[in-house]
Amino acid sequence: MTVRTPPQSGFHPDSSPVRLRLTGERKTGRRRGFLKQVHAACAALALAAFSVFAPVQAAPQPAVPIAASTPAAYVPLILFSIDGIRWDYLNRGVSPTLSALAAGGVRAERMLPSYPSITFPNHYTLVTGLYPDHHGIVANTFQDPAAPGGVFHMSSKDEAWWDEGTPLWVSAERQGLPTATEFWPGSESAIHGVRPSHWEPFNQGKRADQRVDSLLAWLDLPAERKPRFLSLYFDAVDTAGHFHGPDSEAVNTAVAATDTAIGHLIEGLKARGIAANLIVVSDHGMAAVAPDHTVWLDDVVDPAAVHVVFADAVSGVDIPETAAGHVAEAKLLAPHEHMTCWDKAKVPARLHYGTNPRVPDVVCMGEVGWLIETRAEQARRHFHLQGEHGYDNTAPEMGALFIANGPAFKAGTVIPPFPNVDVYPLMAKVLGVKAERNDGDLAGVRGALAGR
């Protein structure tokens, strides 16, 4: 398959009154959603995000990898996302549980996110094996020419936004395997009419250990209802990275707290005698951003002449069919310091981005460590981001974490870097689910599988 990808969420009015052609979205208070709330985390919008730093229930440590030899008919696959945990955070000595899982299983040198290296596109890539250009979640905020007036944002639940892809949990459910999601982008929607058997609306205030407890409760269900595929999502590391930068003590504290929660899960699995296959991933890494490293779009074009759909490390700009719009387009496409812009049809093929109608007309990639902003947007934000992602997906700073541990995986193995589209065929193989058409290649990660 071929495809290309898009950009970053933005600080745009993603709550504009939208969704005309996409059928009505639910907006009950309890389900306000992943989108909006993770947006706060990942775009570092102010939020009371530090609730996630609340003390995590103490778990015995260091955790020991799940025994690969436990004879059990029930071997669930559990996919963890630690949002924004960069591949090299593992070397900081603050995550003994993750280190034990890596030592007793498989670790990738680093995993390459898809472009743009932002949260929603990459989480959906991980569970579909499709580049963002192909699964249609092309940014954290975007529009669709087929749905005039509609704006996707991180709390959008209408299936029409999501159904260009088929998440693993949908395929598993169709093939008779119950699934459960303790948060994952898309898991609050009935995609192709199918939801996980067990799921919860995103609640950023729910502590990491409480999320683990919810997952463990699903493992205590009667055999016929026990999920075979489960997902778990932690957001504290990303939030700390945005607010304090990747090299901050706050990031190390968040990594340690998340690690403790994972230890709690592993103890819970051991107590139940469950030999699970565990895959720990992140959606992207994090780069430090200096206070004066901003490319002001206002200095390049007249903001009134274009529509900035999203901005930051990557920016997507729609060009109106007006004389002023064409002037602005030419200015954007000219060479710039710290920013490269392409007509969406000319985005480099290696980025797999730009063919989807949802990708804005012009895509601008920031140099690593630089932001692309409008002054109006910065004024709305009220603070300076000290860490950001969304850059070139091959930049080391954008590299993601990948660890696999369990009966299906080798022990003590390090595999070379690979693209995150390969995680999906790997999970389908481990789960025994027939995969949908995808952009991944099992060959890239076959070295992780036991018996190979």
Ligand SMILES: [Zn+2]
């Ligand atoms: Zn993220």
